[in-house]
Amino acid sequence: xxxxxxxxxxxxxxxxxxxxxxxxxxxxxxxxxxxxxxxxxxxxxxxxxxxxxxxxxxxxxxxxxxxxxxxxxxxxxxxxxxxxxxxxxxxxxxxxxxxxxxxxxxxxxxxxxxxxxxxxxxxxxxxxxxxxxxxxxxxxxxxxxxxxxxxxxxxxxxxxxxxxxxxxxxxxxxxxxxxxxxxxxxxxxxxxxxxxxxxxxxxxxxxxxxxxxxxxxxxxxxxxxxxxxxxxxxxxxxxxxxxxxxxxxxxxxxxxxxxxxxxxxxxxxxxxxxxxxxxxxxxx
Amino acid sequence: xxxxxxxxxxxxxxxxxxxxxxxxxxxxxxxxxxxxxxxxxxxxxxxxxxxxxxxxxxxxxxxxxxxxxxxxxxxxxxxxxxxxxxxxxxxxxxxxxxxxxxxxxxxxxxxxxxxxxxxxxxxxxxxxxxxxxxxxxxxxxxxxxxxxxxxxxxxxxxxxxxxxxxxxxxxxxxxxxxxxxxxxxxxxxxxxxxxxxxxxxxxxxxxxxxxxxxxxxxxxxxxxxxxxxxxxxxxxxxxxxxxxxxxxxxxxxxxxxxxxxxxxxxxxxxxxxxxxxxxxxx
Numbered sequence: 001x002x003x004x005x006x007x008x009x010x011x012x013x014x015x016x017x018x019x020x021x022x023x024x025x026x027x028x029x030x031x032x033x034x035x036x037x038x039x040x041x042x043x044x045x046x047x048x049x050x051x052x053x054x055x056x057x058x059x060x061x062x063x064x065x066x067x068x069x070x071x072x073x074x075x076x077x078x079x080x081x082x083x084x085x086x087x088x089x090x091x092x093x094x095x096x097x098x099x100x101x102x103x104x105x106x107x108x109x110x111x112x113x114x115x116x117x118x119x120x121x122x123x124x125x126x127x128x129x130x131x132x133x134x135x136x137x138x139x140x141x142x143x144x145x146x147x148x149x150x151x152x153x154x155x156x157x158x159x160x161x162x163x164x165x166x167x168x169x170x171x172x173x174x175x176x177x178x179x180x181x182x183x184x185x186x187x188x189x190x191x192x193x194x195x196x197x198x199x200x201x202x203x204x205x206x207x208x209x210x211x212x213x214x215x216x217x218x219x220x221x222x223x224x225x226x227x228x229x230x231x232x233x234x235x236x237x238x239x240x241x242x243x244x245x246x247x248x249x250x251x252x253x254x255x256x257x258x259x260x261x262x263x264x265x266x267x268x269x270x271x272x273x274x275x276x277x278x279x280x281x282x283x284x
Numbered sequence: 285x286x287x288x289x290x291x292x293x294x295x296x297x298x299x300x301x302x303x304x305x306x307x308x309x310x311x312x313x314x315x316x317x318x319x320x321x322x323x324x325x326x327x328x329x330x331x332x333x334x335x336x337x338x339x340x341x342x343x344x345x346x347x348x349x350x351x352x353x354x355x356x357x358x359x360x361x362x363x364x365x366x367x368x369x370x371x372x373x374x375x376x377x378x379x380x381x382x383x384x385x386x387x388x389x390x391x392x393x394x395x396x397x398x399x400x401x402x403x404x405x406x407x408x409x410x411x412x413x414x415x416x417x418x419x420x421x422x423x424x425x426x427x428x429x430x431x432x433x434x435x436x437x438x439x440x441x442x443x444x445x446x447x448x449x450x451x452x453x454x455x456x457x458x459x460x461x462x463x464x465x466x467x468x469x470x471x472x473x474x475x476x477x478x479x480x481x482x483x484x485x486x487x488x489x490x491x492x493x494x495x496x497x498x499x500x501x502x503x504x505x506x507x508x509x510x511x512x513x514x515x516x517x518x519x520x521x522x523x524x525x526x527x528x529x530x531x532x533x534x535x536x537x538x539x540x541x542x543x544x545x546x547x548x549x550x551x552x553x554x555x556x557x558x559x560x561x562x563x564x565x566x
Contacts, residue, residue: 041377046420048445049505069376082376107286111373112336113343113381114289152328153318191320219322220331 005142006175006207009096012248014274015064016267019253023053025260033264035062037250038093041069044085051092058093064208064248065095066177069111072131072145073104073118083138090141097207099144099177102128102165117150120157120164129171136174144175144207147197149185149214149223161186162200169205176201178244179210180236181229181252185221194236203244211237211270212252225254228266238273246274285316289332290372292365297337299330340368340381347382347414350406350459354399354488363395379418386411402491405451409459409509412447412500416507419445424560435530439566440523443501446561448520451496456509458491503559510559515539516552526566 013034018026025031036057043050057063067086070078090098103115118124136143147165159167169176178201180194187194211234213227229237229251241247251267287304294300303309313325320328344364345352352360370392371384386407389396396403421443430438442448497517499510512520515536522532533549541548556562 042379044377045379045418046444048416048418048421048502050418052505079376106376109374110286110290111376112286112289113339113373113378114332114336116285116289116332151323151331152325153320154316155318156316189320219327222331 006097006144006205007203007244007247009207009248010246012062012064012208014267014270015062015248015250016263017066017250017252017254018057018063019257021257022260022263027053027056029260030060031260031264033061035064035248037064037066040065040067040086040089040098044082044089054092063093063095064250065089065093065098066146067098067100068115069105069113070100070135071103071105072100072128072135073102073116073124074106075104075127076106076108078131078135078138083135087139090139095141097142097144097175098139099146099175099208101148102145102168103148115148117148117152117154118164119154120159120161122158122167125164125167125171128168129174132168132172132174136172142175142207143172144177145169145172146177146179146210147182147186149179149182149189149221151189151220151222153190160192160197160200162197166200166202169202174205175207176205177208177210178206178240179212180240181210181212181214181233182223184230184233184236185214185223188221194232195239198236198239198243201240201243206240206244206247208248208250209237209240209244210250210252211267225252226256229269234269234273237270241273249274285329285332288312288329289336291333292369293334293337297334299326299333337365337368340364340373340378343378343381344385348385348407348410350410350455350462351385351403353462354402354406354491355396359396366392366395379414382411382414402453402455405449405453405496406455406459408449409451409455409498409500412449412498413459413507415447416445416500416502419443419502421445421502421560422563425557425562425564427557429565433529433565435533436528438529439526440529440562441564441566442520442524443561443563445502447500448517448524449496449498449500450517451498452493454492454494454496456496456498456511458488460509499561501559501561513541515541515548519549519552520556 015035015037016033018036018038038054043054045051101115102118104118105112105114105116132143132145145168147161165176180198183194183197187197211229212225213229215222215224215227249270251263253263257263291300299309301309303312310326313329317325317328319325341361341364355363367385367388370388373381386404389404389407393400425440497512497514499512499520501508501510518535518539519532522535536545
């Protein structure tokens with residue numbers, strides 16, 4: 001029995017993102033995959049090929065929704081039409097939880113389609129938490145917010161990123177999608193110890209973990225999701241699992257996507273860490 | 285910050301040195317973004333400014349590969365920057381990013397000169413392809429639904445995924461060949477994509493100017509371009525615009541139809557019903 005609504009999905013195991021280049025392989029070969037994560041926005045349409053594929057996937061697999069444009073951190077109100085379409089999709093997929101990012105990205109109705117970093121202030125945390133609560137009440141499904149990778153920090157910030165994340169999730173009473181690659185990327189871009197971040201997150205709110213690859217440039221690291229997971233990120237993952245216990249884990253690979261087998265094989269490397277915690281989390 | 289992120293890039297894909305009000309952008313960035321040991325405030329802000337244009341550009345590259353092929357990379361890049369300045373995204377999904385490109389092309393002829401009409405034809409077909417790919421397919425009309433129907437009052441509704449195009453260039457074959465080369469339309473993902481330009485292709489040589497009537501539709505979850513006879517186009521256009529079946533058929537008067545008109549119409553409807561193009565009565 002889960003201790004709370006956020007970390008009770010221990011049987012979900014290891015999933016991968018459902019991506020167009022793998023559609024035919026998955027539908028024809030039906031590989032054994034614990035679950036698929038879908039980008040909600042790609043399926044918030046009225047019909048056509050995307051929904052046809054999704055319905056066939058749902059016949060065989062568990063699906064969890066992940067969004068990229070709710071923009072809990074934007075100052076404008078939630079988009080009602082967006083929420084209605086999202087709710088239709090939630091009913092279709094029966095997703096046990098729904099995630100989106102702790103960021104902003106739209107202003108005055110204009111969308112940047114980026115995950116822009118927030119100023120880590122108490123005022124921003126309060127407004128963001130209100131929007132998360134409003135979305136959860138409308139969608140009637142647990143919501144988890146994901147930490148983003150970032151390249152800029154603001155003068156006005158009053159706390160660290162993980163303190164801000166904690167402030168938001170406590171106020172919103174929501175879960176966390178902990179992206180350990182994003183923590184690594186941000187830690188290199190902002191010079192903090194990534195283990196401080198992982199150790200600073202409340203373990204009982206972590207519903208899901210993301211792992212991914214990134215690209216290194218001369219002066220910064222970019223979150224590109226186009227490479228295998230590097231060892232330092234696996235170490236962060238190991239630490240996160242050690243704190244939160246067996247947790248639904250997903251590999252993101254969104255650009256220069258290799259074969260299905262290669263992506264799935266990379267994701268399954270997480271088994272070596274999950275295997276140590278078959279039953280109970282070892283909190284420290 | 286949003287204004288800085290969405291502002292056009294300057295020479296060399298760098299963030300513009302001068303801010304909107306004439307101040308140095310460096311000063312503006314310093315006012316709200318911290319520098320670190322490796323990057324100035326300007327450089328940190330510039331990452332977001334660059335990624336905005338690279339991400340949206342990549343999305344339009346994937347949605348409009350034909351337009352890009354006939355214009356060339358440099359002209360296409362200039363075009364989409366002008367387009368996004370005029371029509372920034374107002375949708376939560378990147379799927380709709382190019383929804384106003386045809387409208388933009390009509391009002392900005394200089395952007396595609398000297399191949400304005402060809403560019404417009406290709407852009408219309410590429411947008412129709414997107415609509416066919418993920419618009420709704422409603423339950424098709426069955427022959428039994430038309431029993432006892434009065435042609436003088438019958439108004440047929442076409443599928444949401446169905447588009448009817450009258451083009452001046454034979455662009456359908458070109459686009460099919462091109463799509464085989466560049467692959468499927470991508471998904472919306474907010475992971476940052478690196479700026480990778482596609483291969484230059486030589487398919488544009490075979491593009492001929494000739495009236496070309498097309499139906500773009502989805503059948504068994506595949507997008508198809510079906511060439512139409514002029515009479516078929518006239519009839520379907522009339523129906524799409526809300527004419528009754530009888531009035532739509534009247535529009536065929538004077539057109540050269542290769543077979544008996546009644547027989548032709550019967551054959552056409554037989555095909556269209558089999559393809560599920562009609563989804564109800566108005």
